[in-house]
Amino acid sequence: MHYLRFFTFAFLLSAAHADELTLELKPFSVTHSFNGSVLPKDFSSLRLDAEAWAVFKVATISEHGSKVAEGDVLVSFETKEIDQKIDDTKSQLESLEQKISTAQIELKSLEELAPEELVRAERAAASAAEELAYFTATQRKISEQDAEQDVNRREQILESYEEELKQLLQMYEADDLTEDTEEIILKQQRDKITSAKFSLMLERLKAERMIKVYLPRKELSLNDAVLDSALKLKAAEKEIPLNLERKRLELKVMKASLKSQYETLANLEKDRALFEIKAPSDGIFYYGSVENGKWLVSDLAKALVPAGNVPVEKNFGTFVPSTSTFSIYAFLGQKDALALTGEIRGFATLSGLEDELFLVELLKLAEVPDTNRTYGAVFDAAFPKDIKPTMGQTVKIRVISYSAEKAITVPVSALLFNEKGWTVEVKLADGKNEQRVVSRGKSSGKEVEITAGLEPGQVIIVP
Numbered sequence: 001m002h003y004l005r006f007f008t009f010a011f012l013l014s015a016a017h018a019d020e021l022t023l024e025l026k027p028f029s030v031t032h033s034f035n036g037s038v039l040p041k042d043f044s045s046l047r048l049d050a051e052a053w054a055v056f057k058v059a060t061i062s063e064h065g066s067k068v069a070e071g072d073v074l075v076s077f078e079t080k081e082i083d084q085k086i087d088d089t090k091s092q093l094e095s096l097e098q099k100i101s102t103a104q105i106e107l108k109s110l111e112e113l114a115p116e117e118l119v120r121a122e123r124a125a126a127s128a129a130e131e132l133a134y135f136t137a138t139q140r141k142i143s144e145q146d147a148e149q150d151v152n153r154r155e156q157i158l159e160s161y162e163e164e165l166k167q168l169l170q171m172y173e174a175d176d177l178t179e180d181t182e183e184i185i186l187k188q189q190r191d192k193i194t195s196a197k198f199s200l201m202l203e204r205l206k207a208e209r210m211i212k213v214y215l216p217r218k219e220l221s222l223n224d225a226v227l228d229s230a231l232k233l234k235a236a237e238k239e240i241p242l243n244l245e246r247k248r249l250e251l252k253v254m255k256a257s258l259k260s261q262y263e264t265l266a267n268l269e270k271d272r273a274l275f276e277i278k279a280p281s282d283g284i285f286y287y288g289s290v291e292n293g294k295w296l297v298s299d300l301a302k303a304l305v306p307a308g309n310v311p312v313e314k315n316f317g318t319f320v321p322s323t324s325t326f327s328i329y330a331f332l333g334q335k336d337a338l339a340l341t342g343e344i345r346g347f348a349t350l351s352g353l354e355d356e357l358f359l360v361e362l363l364k365l366a367e368v369p370d371t372n373r374t375y376g377a378v379f380d381a382a383f384p385k386d387i388k389p390t391m392g393q394t395v396k397i398r399v400i401s402y403s404a405e406k407a408i409t410v411p412v413s414a415l416l417f418n419e420k421g422w423t424v425e426v427k428l429a430d431g432k433n434e435q436r437v438v439s440r441g442k443s444s445g446k447e448v449e450i451t452a453g454l455e456p457g458q459v460i461i462v463p
Contacts, residue, residue, distance in 0.1 A: 018461045020427060021414070025456050028407035028449055029400050030339065030442045036330035036348070036379065037295060038393040043324065045289050046074065046317030048274055048310060051267035053082055056274070056310045058303070064287040065390075067322075068279040074319065077275045077310070082268065089265045096258050103251045110247055114240045121236040125229040132222040140215050147207035154200035161193045282322040286391055289315030293329035293376050295392050318391070326389040328360060328379040330397060337375035339401040339442075340365060346399030348381060350389075358382050360397055402442045408454050409447040414462045415440065424454060425461040433461060 048056055061075040062068060168189060172182050279285070287304050288297030295318075303310050310316050328348065332340070344362035349355075364378040379397065383389050416423050416435070426436040438453030454460070 018425075018463050020459050021410070021462050023408050023410070023454055023456055023458045023460060025406040025408060027403070027405055028409050028442075028444070028447070029403035030444050031398060031400050032332075032336045032339065032346075033396065033398045034330055034332055034336060036328040036377075036395040036397050037293075038326050038350075038381075038389045038391060038395060039290055039293065039295060039329050040318075040320040040324040040391055041327055043290055043318050043320045044280065045315040046277055046319065047315045048312045050271045050274060050312045052264055053085075053268060053271040053274075054312055055081065056312065058306050058308045058310060060306065061304055062285045064285070064301075064304075066285050068283060068285050070279055070281045072279045074277045074279055074285050074317065075304075075310075076277070079272070079275050082272055082275065086265065086268050086272065089261060089268060093258065093261050093265065096254060096261060100251065100254050100258060103247065103254060107244075107247045107251055110244055114244055118236055118240055121229070121233040125226075125233040128222070128225040128229040132219075132226050135219060135222050140219065143215055144211050147210040151200070151203045151207050154196065154203040158193065158196040158200050161189065161196050165189045165193060279319060280321075283324070284320045284322070284391075286318040286320065287316070288318060290318050290391075291315065292370075293331070293378070320391060326381065326383070326391070327363070328381050328395050328397065330377045330379065331370075331372070331374035332365075332377055333374060334369065337365060337369075337377070340377075340399065341401070344399050344401065346397060348379070348395045348397045350387065351394040351396065353387065354396070356384055356387060358384055358387075360399070362399070404449065407441075408450045408456065409444075410450055410454070410460060411462050412443065412446060412448055414460055415448060424450070426454070427459040427461060 050056070056077045059076045059078045060073065062072070068074065165186070168182075168186055172186070286295075287301050288295055290296075296315075300311075300314070300316055302308065304316065340362060346360055347357045348360045349357055359382045360379040362377060363380050364376075366376040369375055381389075381395075410424060414424055415438075416425070418435075420435070420437050422438050422440050423435045424438050426434050428434055436453055439451045441449035441451040443449070
């Protein structure tokens with residue numbers, strides 16, 4: 001109800017300012033006008049698809065829009081740093097190859113010596129255990145007995161010397177007078193006894209030291225040797241395979257590094273070829289890139305000067321061969337895009353040359369809008385011979401999407417929408433007005449074609 005009241009109120013409000021219009025058949029067309037840009041059909045983008053190098057500082061660069069011949073340098077970059085990097089990488093490769101050769105020799109030696117080292121460790125452990133067992137079972141007792149025997153021998157010698165002295169004294173006591181020779185012999189014998197006593201004392205000390213110190217210390221040393229050799233054997237059983245695996249891993253890492261370095265060198269040498277870009281044929285060099293029907297320059301132009309750093313993996317320039325023809329690219333709103341169906345032809349003018357009309361034909365129109373909600377369109381153009389199109393020029397395009405030689409049209413303001421649909425207020429013969437339901441057709445903006453519901457000669461009310 002509120003909806004109907006609104007239309008009724010609008011109708012009563014506009015009736016006070018209404019005009020009458022007599023309908024007639026007349027030509028009707030729907031015209032579209034929009035801007036486009038001239039872009040080449042054939043072009044190549046300048047792009048630094050570098051694999052390993054990231055710094056491209058401009059040394060020389062041709063002027064934007066300059067005509068160049070085949071082989072001319074479009075842009076060159078400073079090469080000092082990359083050349084030094086290539087030389088350094090080659091030196092690193094030579095050094096790494098030498099290290100790998102040394103590591104291979106060391107690995108081979110380790111592989112050959114590893115079994116023998118393990119056998120030696122096992123032999124040393126067995127020998128230490130054998131030495132301890134022999135010492136405990138035999139050598140210690142023998143050493144103690146030997147020390148005791150040495151003491152006994154010294155005691156026997158001393159006893160022998162003392163017995164000899166005793167006999168000498170008995171023999172010499174039979175004489176009343178002791179001769180000088182006899183005194184000398186007695187003195188010598190007494191000296192032997194003194195020396196024998198001293199030797200006996202030393203032998204006893206030595207035997208005591210041997211039994212109480214040296215032999216226990218020897219046993220402790222042999223026990224330590226057994227323990228050490230067992231630990232060394234256990235360590236060897238783990239470390240020898242680990243050392244081999246470690247050396248193999250080091251060699252594997254170095255070989256992987258060598259492969260990576262060779263790849264880096266190959267990429268650097270490949271990137272080195274990007275430091276001078278030449279024209280593949282006669283043509284024109286432009287700054288910026290052609291992407292998705294647009295010529296893009298933006299802030300990239302700031303880098304396209306000597307000493308400027310051009311980013312990698314981005315189109316920064318465009319080369320257009322002299323043989324290339326040009327098309328017109330436009331981006332249409334939904335209203336225009338959905339209306340252009342079938343074969344669409346029209347006219348265009350270059351901005352500044354509006355007196356020069358030339359034909360255009362729609363070649364391609366996107367079926368879905370882009371992220372800017374516009375529909376990309378490509379037009380073929382028959383440029384006049386005296387006009388040489390250039391990339392980036394602005395064009396005004398006018399096309400007709402619909403035309404009828406005879407059609408009934410009404411102003412847009414004469415159409416009302418209510419619960420019956422589209423209606424027009426018709427003035428009847430008796431002077432009264434009637435809301436007539438109509439079918440509308442195409443719209444040119446200000447006028448709408450009526451395909452049913454009205455006839456020529458009828459008078460309508462236009463608010």
